[in-house]
Amino acid sequence: MDRKYLRENKNSFNIVKNSKIYAKITAYDDTIFIRDLLIQYQWDLNRVPSVVKNDGEYMVLAVIEDKLHLLAKYKTEPDELAIANLIKKFRRNPNNSAYGLNITRVLDTFVIKKQIAGDEYIFGYYDDLEDAQFVRNLLLDNNWNVNVFREIEFDDETLTYRVTSVIDDRVYVLGNFQFKNKINLKCVYEGFLAKISKHKYGLANYPHLDLLKDRIPELEERFQVKTKDTTWSFDNINEEESILDQVIFNLTPFQQAVLDTIDENTSCEQIKKSLIRYNSRNFDKKIQKNLDELLDLKLIEKIGDNYSKTNL
Numbered sequence: 001m002d003r004k005y006l007r008e009n010k011n012s013f014n015i016v017k018n019s020k021i022y023a024k025i026t027a028y029d030d031t032i033f034i035r036d037l038l039i040q041y042q043w044d045l046n047r048v049p050s051v052v053k054n055d056g057e058y059m060v061l062a063v064i065e066d067k068l069h070l071l072a073k074y075k076t077e078p079d080e081l082a083i084a085n086l087i088k089k090f091r092r093n094p095n096n097s098a099y100g101l102n103i104t105r106v107l108d109t110f111v112i113k114k115q116i117a118g119d120e121y122i123f124g125y126y127d128d129l130e131d132a133q134f135v136r137n138l139l140l141d142n143n144w145n146v147n148v149f150r151e152i153e154f155d156d157e158t159l160t161y162r163v164t165s166v167i168d169d170r171v172y173v174l175g176n177f178q179f180k181n182k183i184n185l186k187c188v189y190e191g192f193l194a195k196i197s198k199h200k201y202g203l204a205n206y207p208h209l210d211l212l213k214d215r216i217p218e219l220e221e222r223f224q225v226k227t228k229d230t231t232w233s234f235d236n237i238n239e240e241e242s243i244l245d246q247v248i249f250n251l252t253p254f255q256q257a258v259l260d261t262i263d264e265n266t267s268c269e270q271i272k273k274s275l276i277r278y279n280s281r282n283f284d285k286k287i288q289k290n291l292d293e294l295l296d297l298k299l300i301e302k303i304g305d306n307y308s309k310t311n312l
Contacts, residue, residue: 005035017043023068030070038068050083062087092137101140103132109208112136114144124171125208130158131173146171152183163188167212189223197227202298254278258290259299265306
């Protein structure tokens, strides 16, 4: 009866009886053992133990969504906490994919999506995978109810604390901290609003905050703080030119000199030639460093090997 109840796939085996798939197992020997175990317990998944010993190893088994899964093997018998963590990990990433269930990547943004009753819902956008996985895990554990999120949540995967806020049924992670007593919510809210403002005015790139860039006054009222940043002032900004004035005013003299040499499709050699009066040791590295800083400030852009001023 070597292959009775077995259906071979490309890289695994299904254990099947009366058209019902009871388990999907990778290794042939493990499949045979689990098939025999199911026969022993008369195909009753509820009677199969969570830990069984086979060939000197302890196999951890779990029934998830009406199928038996082999989660791990141990040399010594695992305790209940280890088994619970294995089950939790499997539920979050049953296919061992890069991001786990319900997380996709769009350019540099991680998106949590879920099909509910035939409709697709988006639960959040994130620039950090750990933030996305933390939110996804808590949603999975709470039947996708966003109302469970508190201001401060503990992440049992990374052993850190995250400050969260639910805005329009989407969960935002405002900060990540190692110690709860180090969290200053006022500073967290100010920093979050500053990020949104810098994204809005082109001083930084945070595409995961796109939906909030025109809602700053509303969020200031919600969090009871004013947008505050250590470098930029966002008071009374009506036009993008006023931000540009701030950027240019805060440039170092050499940054300003490099910027002045750039017009449209200006090559690095042309920049060096225009600045030859500043020639000194590490001249090339100094120019490249300042070019990189101007790129970060979005005052210039690089197209191929040449540079041009942006239309900020």
